[in-house]
Amino acid sequence: MTTGFERGAAFVDGRFVPVDEARVPITDVGFSRSDVTYDVVGVWDGAFFRLDDHLARFERSCAGLRLRLPFSRAETTEILMRLVRLSGLRESYVDVICTRGVPRDGSRDPRTFENRFYAYAIPYVWILRPEDAETGMDAVIAATVRRIPASSVDPTVKNFHWGDLTKGLYEAYDRGARYPILLDHDGYVTEGSGYNVFAMVGGELLTPEAGALEGITRRTVLELAAEEGIRARSAAISEQAFRGATELFATSTAGGVMPITSLDGEPVGAGLPGQVTSLLRERYWQAHKDPRYLTPVDYGPAPAH
Template sequence: MSETRADADFARGAAYVDGEVVPVDQARIPLLDTGLTRSDVTYDVVGVWGGAFFRLDDHLDRFLRGCERLRMTVPLDRSEITELLDRLVRASGLREAYVEVMCTRGVPTSGSRDPRTYDNRLYAYAIPYVWILRPEEEAGMDAVVVRSTRRIPPDSVDPTVKNFHWGDLTRGLFEAYDRGGRYPILLDHRGFVTEGPGYNVFAVVDGALVTPAVGVLEGITRRTVLELAAEHGLSTTIDDLEEPTLRQASELFATSTAGGVMAITSVDDSPVGDGRVGHVTANLRDAYWKAHSDQRYVTPVDYASRTQ
């Protein structure tokens, strides 16, 4: 098929289902897929910026490690997945994209409840880039420390395997909206800070960065920030982050593939620092976007390729 042309059908994105590349609006998964009925799935999201994937290998490493931990057999190998993601971006014609790949346990075989017997399924799609906080929103994120729920414990669901167990995060979102904010931050059962729906959290304390060690996804943006901070001579710690520290920090920010480095300017209606984007956050945000043209990190999309 000639989905390499970025025609109108593909303008909202391209998806891969059952060996076919289709416009994202037409993509369908089977109703009985346990990715849907049991959240038995892992996934990853890699960004495309200026026509190039950002840290593609690191995202694929995390994805394939997650599949292995869930004892899934991915139907495509690593180079086939790489080619597929490239093909989806090419089909969409997007220069800035949000590219997701997921592996589900699959569909139960004739009434069997034994997950070892299912054929695991791979899906993927490329859609326009998604922002948790749009860059023009200089006011930053208004965070709410969630009271109604705690982050699911790591010994129940491994947060380092990117997953769809978003019940706690979604509940946190509703609480944040109810309380007049938009960006929940969840604590764990010990009362320590974890993360929010789709983002890691950093605090700037005495000029140094602190980000939670456990109960969180090991975000690729988090890793990028830790590397860039070290290059800029900032000290960094991955450790427990207590709620009072969050409230006393001079700056706070969130990190995600969907938006990069995003300033958190208030917590529960109280300003962080002077309530504006701090200079550590602003410098790291600049460094993060500059890194998108750093050869260490980028894999250009092969838009000219005609290979199917």
């Protein structure tokens, strides 16, 4: 029996609806001005992975943009649980969004707006599919665009200011690749379009300390590396150091640990996933069975929507 929620479920204006029926007001400045923040948490094998960490970051992002969430942490959790339960998805990409909202009587004063909350659950999204992991990511260091300065748009607050990242994507496609990595205006590595990056440099695993989102997958990798006795830390990474790395990989909720096997058309190391990359990728997916990180979904009868 079909329920209408097989392609996903959304929470809009206090109602649960099939994701294909979800609508955002065209006058919401989250849409018209990108005045919005969001977070994405994965559901894997019927359980949320690091749900509280994602919601804590979401709350910090809202506070950083002076947005007011209409729901408590517990209420938000129940909304997300219900979305996954309605969809029946065992592997899901679950998004929470808070926008500035709709102006009142044409006001441009953000203090007068009623902030809006949206959420949805759809099938799991992959930046790099598991069957492509051995082939890996073909990355380029973008030459035509630099990352938006952190003093203008704080990269630790998840946002939709993707003008620079989208330009980087087009450059990658034009150069026969798919995955751009952007430098900042001082020439240091920041991040890619929806993923953090790591580099093995001088026997140490490094990830950019500035100009990038403080990803939950990134945090997990740093924790797992410490458990494995791998020296790992955040640091400023020059373009030269990045190009000389013996291993490179990217991290994201939408794919976990993803090997980068070529950079600007040249192989990274042997052109295959490296030893450290492979170990951390295996440990990352093993962590999805670790109760420390999991919030199981109750798939009992979904309540009426």
